């Protein structure tokens with residue numbers, strides 16, 4: 277198999293500078309030869325240059341497959357992915373798969389040499405570089421990701437979160453234009469997640485790096501991503517910035533994924549006095565409750581969530597989840613009135 281140059285230019289494709297870094301059109305992929313079941317189906321999307329895009333969705337929705345298609349690890353069954361107007365070469369075009377301008381940090385740290393120390397794991401990514409430059413660049417990236425103090429430690433002896441930082445250092449030391457990450461916060465506990473997210477944000481701002489990451493817990497990337505791509509059963513349901521998708525999701529799945537929203541069918545909405553021709557979503561924070569002897573709604577459950585309580589209210593026909601941040605915690609079985617400040621009707 278010939279090792280081709282990193283990209284094949286498609287002359288008919290006109291790339292307009294300043295627009296999307298990655299452009300996918302009608303992208304499909306099936307792991308099955310007869311193409312009956314698609315892991316990714318007819319997906320078209322743009323990824324902005326110098327921004328953080330998160331691919332989110334429930335388990336098995338096709339997120340990792342989409343990431344691997346973008347990188348060129350998988351050959352699309354149909355459609356195409358282009359990077360800056362150039363078709364991304366796939367396994368059949370390249371001896372070593374993966375786009376030269378991109379780096380992928382996959383799940384599980386398979387690429388790390390656990391017996392070698394952190395420094396060697398990172399420095400080894402610069403095989404043809406003179407010693408001084410190799411030292412400077414390795415020291416710089418370890419410091420940038422706050423793991424310079426671990427340089428002499430064996431990878432086997434560091435935590436999952438620290439391994440994730442080593443993997444990111446290895447990916448970034450060659451200054452790729454695009455960093456792809458599959459579930460980067462899986463192994464990182466909550467207290468270190470925010471710092472890692474801030475470091476990634478800072479690097480993007482300083483260098484103009486394009487980041488694409490996969491997450492099955494969308495709420496963890498709401499504050500990080502500039503754009504979200506929402507996947508369900510291999511299809512893209514929604515794509516927009518987190519604010520728009522959170523406050524105005526176009527699909528019930530997105531509302532539940534991002535806001536753990538209450539989804540009500542037309543008749544259930546009527547039960548609350550809401551007239552809508554379509555199903556509706558009521559985010560938990562759009563419901564407030566107050567004690568009322570006359571109400572048919574009562575508190576079914578109170579769940580402690582740290583700085584807030586999730587309260588389940590019911591009238592025996594519908595259950596609604598609401599958030600309480602006040603000091604006054606309702607009691608189970610207590611009758612309560614509901615005030616709904618906002619709701620969204622879906623087209624679907």
Ligand SMILES: Nc1ncnc2c1ncn2[C@@H]1O[C@H](COP(=O)(O)OP(=O)(O)OP(=O)(O)O)[C@@H](O)[C@H]1O
Pocket residue numbers: 307315333334335336337338339340341342492
């Ligand atoms: N190597 C494979 N062979 C056959 N089917 C596969 C393979 N890898 C994934 N699939 C299937 O393709 C679909 C999409 O899988 P994918 O791993 O892309 O989903 P995901 O959203 O990343 O899931 P998770 O969040 O659980 O990692 C799933 O139905 C999965 O079972």
